[in-house]
Amino acid sequence: MADRNIQVTLANRPSGWVKESDFKIVDRDVPKPGAGQVLVRNLWLSLDPYMRGRMNDVKSYAASVQIGDVMVGATVGEVVESNNPALKNGDHVLGYYGWQRYGLSDGRELQKVDGKAAPLSAYLGTLGMPGLTAWFGLIDIGAPKPGETVVVSAAAGAVGSVVGQIAKIKGCRAVGIAGGKDKCAHVVTDLGFDACIDYKAGNLMKDLAEATPKGIDIYFENVGGDILEAVALRLNPFARIPLCGLISQYNATQLHGLNNLVLLLINRVKLQGFIVSDYVDRAPAALAELVKWVAAGKIKYRETIANGIENAPSAFIGMLKGANVGKQLVKLA
Amino acid sequence: MADRNIQVTLANRPSGWVKESDFKIVDRDVPKPGAGQVLVRNLWLSLDPYMRGRMNDVKSYAASVQIGDVMVGATVGEVVESNNPALKNGDHVLGYYGWQRYGLSDGRELQKVDGKAAPLSAYLGTLGMPGLTAWFGLIDIGAPKPGETVVVSAAAGAVGSVVGQIAKIKGCRAVGIAGGKDKCAHVVTDLGFDACIDYKAGNLMKDLAEATPKGIDIYFENVGGDILEAVALRLNPFARIPLCGLISQYNATQLHGLNNLVLLLINRVKLQGFIVSDYVDRAPAALAELVKWVAAGKIKYRETIANGIENAPSAFIGMLKGANVGKQLVKLA
Numbered sequence: 001m002a003d004r005n006i007q008v009t010l011a012n013r014p015s016g017w018v019k020e021s022d023f024k025i026v027d028r029d030v031p032k033p034g035a036g037q038v039l040v041r042n043l044w045l046s047l048d049p050y051m052r053g054r055m056n057d058v059k060s061y062a063a064s065v066q067i068g069d070v071m072v073g074a075t076v077g078e079v080v081e082s083n084n085p086a087l088k089n090g091d092h093v094l095g096y097y098g099w100q101r102y103g104l105s106d107g108r109e110l111q112k113v114d115g116k117a118a119p120l121s122a123y124l125g126t127l128g129m130p131g132l133t134a135w136f137g138l139i140d141i142g143a144p145k146p147g148e149t150v151v152v153s154a155a156a157g158a159v160g161s162v163v164g165q166i167a168k169i170k171g172c173r174a175v176g177i178a179g180g181k182d183k184c185a186h187v188v189t190d191l192g193f194d195a196c197i198d199y200k201a202g203n204l205m206k207d208l209a210e211a212t213p214k215g216i217d218i219y220f221e222n223v224g225g226d227i228l229e230a231v232a233l234r235l236n237p238f239a240r241i242p243l244c245g246l247i248s249q250y251n252a253t254q255l256h257g258l259n260n261l262v263l264l265l266i267n268r269v270k271l272q273g274f275i276v277s278d279y280v281d282r283a284p285a286a287l288a289e290l291v292k293w294v295a296a297g298k299i300k301y302r303e304t305i306a307n308g309i310e311n312a313p314s315a316f317i318g319m320l321k322g323a324n325v326g327k328q329l330v331k332l333a
Numbered sequence: 334m335a336d337r338n339i340q341v342t343l344a345n346r347p348s349g350w351v352k353e354s355d356f357k358i359v360d361r362d363v364p365k366p367g368a369g370q371v372l373v374r375n376l377w378l379s380l381d382p383y384m385r386g387r388m389n390d391v392k393s394y395a396a397s398v399q400i401g402d403v404m405v406g407a408t409v410g411e412v413v414e415s416n417n418p419a420l421k422n423g424d425h426v427l428g429y430y431g432w433q434r435y436g437l438s439d440g441r442e443l444q445k446v447d448g449k450a451a452p453l454s455a456y457l458g459t460l461g462m463p464g465l466t467a468w469f470g471l472i473d474i475g476a477p478k479p480g481e482t483v484v485v486s487a488a489a490g491a492v493g494s495v496v497g498q499i500a501k502i503k504g505c506r507a508v509g510i511a512g513g514k515d516k517c518a519h520v521v522t523d524l525g526f527d528a529c530i531d532y533k534a535g536n537l538m539k540d541l542a543e544a545t546p547k548g549i550d551i552y553f554e555n556v557g558g559d560i561l562e563a564v565a566l567r568l569n570p571f572a573r574i575p576l577c578g579l580i581s582q583y584n585a586t587q588l589h590g591l592n593n594l595v596l597l598l599i600n601r602v603k604l605q606g607f608i609v610s611d612y613v614d615r616a617p618a619a620l621a622e623l624v625k626w627v628a629a630g631k632i633k634y635r636e637t638i639a640n641g642i643e644n645a646p647s648a649f650i651g652m653l654k655g656a657n658v659g660k661q662l663v664k665l666a
Contacts, residue, residue: 053599060599061570224594237394243598250595261557261590262583265576265606266386266393273598 005030006309008099010065014055017251018320022055023071023313031104038084038107042077042097045309045330046124047316048158049222052250061275071099071312074129075332076113076120087112094123099312101332118294125158125327126301127290133276134162135286137220137242139170140279141272146171148217149236151208153227155196156183158301158327159244162290163220164193165299172218175211177204177227179322186325191300204230215239224248225256232263241271251320302326338363339642341432343398347388350584351653355388356404356646364437371417371440375410375430378642378663379457380649381491382555385583394608404432404645407462408665409446409453420445427456432645434665451627458491458660459634460623466609467495467553468619470575472503473612474605475551479504482545484564487555488529489516491634491660492577495623496553497526498632505551508544510537510560512655519658524633537563548572557581558589565596574604584653635659 004027011024033039054065054072065072075098079091084107087093093110097103113123125131137159144150150167154160155176164174164187176187176196184196195211197204208230215236221228224246235241241264249255258264264271279286293299304324306315312330319328337360344357366372387398387405398405408431412424417440420426426443430436446456458464470492477483483500487493488509497507497520509520509529517529528544530537541563548569554561557579568574574597582588591597597604612619626632637657639648645663652661 053595061601228594243594246595246598255592255595257591257594259588259590261561261576262386262579262588264604265579266608268394268606268608268611270606271597271604273601273603275599275601278601 003030003101004028005100005102007070007101008309008312009070010055010067013057013067014251016253018052018055018317020313020317025310030102033081033083033104036084036106037104038079038087038110039081040075040077040093040095040097040103040105040110041080042075042095042101042103042332044076044121044124045099045312045332046074046128047306047312047319047328047330048073048129049245049247049250049320051316052320061277072096073098074124075103076123077103077332082107092120094128099309099330101309118291121303121305121327121329122294122301124329125303126162126294126299127287129276130158130327131162131290132279132283132286133159133244134166134220135290136276136279136282137244137274138163138166138218139286141242141270141274142218142220142240144170144172144218147173149173149175149212149214150218150220151175151177151212151216151231152220152222153177153231154222154245154247154322155187155193156325157222160220160222161187161191161301161326162299165191165293167218168192168194169293169298173212173214177208177223183325186302190302199227205233208234218242220244222247225252228258229260232258232260235263235267235269237267239267239269241269243271243273247320304328306330308332336363336434337361338433338435340403340434341642341645342403343388343400346390346400347584349586351385351388351650353646353650358643363435366414366416366437369417369439370437371412371420371443372414373408373410373426373428373430373436373438373443374413375408375428375434375436375665376425377409377454377457378432378645378665379407379461380645380652380661380663381406381462382578382580382583382653384649385653394610405429406431407457408436409456410436410665415440425453427461432642434642451624454636454660454662455627455634457662458636459495459627459632460620462609463491463660464495464623465612465616465619466577467492467499468623469609469612469615470553470577470607471496471499471551472619474575474603474607475553475573477503477505477551480506481550482506482508482547483551483553484508484510484541484545484549485553485555486510486560486564487578487580487655488520488526489658490555493553493555494520494524494634494659495632498524498626500551501525501527502626502631506545506547510541510556516658519635523635532560538566541567551575553577555580558585561591562593565591565593568596568600568602570600572600572602574602576604576606580653637661639663641665
């Protein structure tokens with residue numbers, strides 16, 4: 001039997017928490033490439049928090065996914081049929097084919113990746129968008145100086161885990177915030193953070209004060225809500241907050257940003273929202289540095305892998321609830 | 334009868350709205366200058382929103398006023414007795430003697446001002462701390478470009494009125510937000526803003542949308558709360574928010590910062606708290622520009638004047654409630 005292109009499409013716009021029924025599994029023929037086109041069999045699908053935003057119908061930096069459309073997302077795959085002279089069968093490529101087993105395009109947006117230099121999945125994590133997000137947010141917006149204290153939320157996640165390790169490379173004290181003992185043990189023991197606070201333990205303020213005796217100079221924000229409120233109370237004068245994500249808010253029906261904004265005023269804090277795609281021109285240089293650090297063992301990473309496209313919805317919901325450690329991936333083949 | 338030094342001291346730390354009973358009027362002898370000291374008869378006292386913060390017992394960039402201490406504040410006065418060779422009787426000086434009729438010091442912190450170049454009171458307003466606050470917040474943090482839309486809250490106040498006029502000088506569309514028809518008429522007719530929204534009229538979102546057809550590129554924040562929430566919905570990508578004040582929060586028992594922080598993320602907005610005293614090295618150059626603009630009639634200003642030190646508390650409370658137009662002063666002599 002010929003292979004099938006299984007896709008995950010958006011069935012409903014979620015209200016509050018995403019449910020599996022907000023997605024639909026669709027079975028389609030594998031498309032045939034036309035003139036100049038290339039067919040890619042996707043091997044890995046990246047699941048990322050930003051995708052939750054694309055499920056809403058609001059003005060944003062990127063278009064919403066429409067009902068019935070394939071969910072968006074980065075993929076790494078293998079060229080299996082090519083009418084494009086720039087790509088040949090067996091080439092490994094990074095693309096944005098979304099939640100489906102096959103991708104068809106003219107190949108212009110594809111980027112060749114080298115499976116010998118690093119595992120293919122790494123191009124979706126530490127050596128991909130999440131790693132670059134960590135690099136630009138921390139280095140460009142945070143501008144860490146040796147001896148400063150860097151706190152990062154979702155510290156065991158794909159972005160946060162890299163943020164803390166770069167902070168260490170830059171001579172800073174790195175403090176993570178994560179949910180659960182196991183994640184915190186991983187962050188300190190495996191990734192080398194100086195401390196990690198389990199926000200689920202119920203002593204956030206006290207634990208944060210103990211872990212940041214000199215206050216907080218940089219807070220790399222992935223989460224928002226109560227955690228931001230607690231961190232704000234420990235910010236030093238002239239602190240910086242690279243605002244990367246607000247995962248606590250994406251499924252919230254009642255928004256909670258930062259009530260105590262006065263603290264940003266009196267401490268002259270800079271809070272800066274950013275999106276990694278704005279830094280595309282400088283991505284190669286940052287990526288080269290990440291590759292060097294991974295090769296030198298200075299940046300380590302872990303992956304959480306779901307198997308099969310049909311399991312993408314449950315893995316995505318799990319990630320939004322913090323079930324993953326490190327980069328959340330779906331293995332497609 | 335010899336003149337008396339009437340002072341206003343802090344009687345209680347306010348909880349919620351400041352009351353007149355939080356202050357105490359104290360009658361003291363006029364002090365005698367010792368060796369090297371100078372006695373100044375204060376002519377003008379500046380009342381500013383930041384003073385509300387000094388009444389609280391919280392860690393901030395500046396020390397709290399202690400119970401029983403004279404309230405802090407900038408003053409312009411005349412030297413009436415001097416044992417300091419650098420200052421002579423009749424010199425006019427800008428100082429920080431606070432809420433009292435006389436000031437005594439070694440004179441080192443005093444700055445001579447020229448009553449012929451500008452009215453003495455202007456050195457507490459457009460040519461003083463509020464004018465410099467507008468300059469550094471808008472130009473340094475806001476970095477306005479011709480054609481951009483600048484929105485400023487408390488637009489009829491000492492800082493906001495200058496912000497909008499500098500925005501016009503820089504080729505921007507200037508939109509004010511103020512409380513009441515009269516203030517808005519003043520902002521547009523006298524100060525030359527392109528539009529002014531009366532937030533008390535009850536159509537904030539609709540009026541803001543009409544006044545900012547191309548969205549908002551810079552929001553100079555003096556107020557916070559519901560106004561910030563409404564402005565956030567109209568921010569353009571890469572908008573800047575110089576965070577100068579949050580007057581709606583200073584007497585609030587329930588804080589309201591910004592719930593919809595997600596908007597700062599998706600629009601890559603920079604929000605930057607600042608305090609004018611951090612720019613002291615560059616103040617002379619900025620002041621020279623303000624002097625030039627005032628002389629050329631490009632920046633106009635209005636003052637609201639209370640008479641007599643005993644009326645400082647009620648004038649201060651009125652200012653926090655928005656009773657003033659332009660710079661709030663107390664005439665002391």
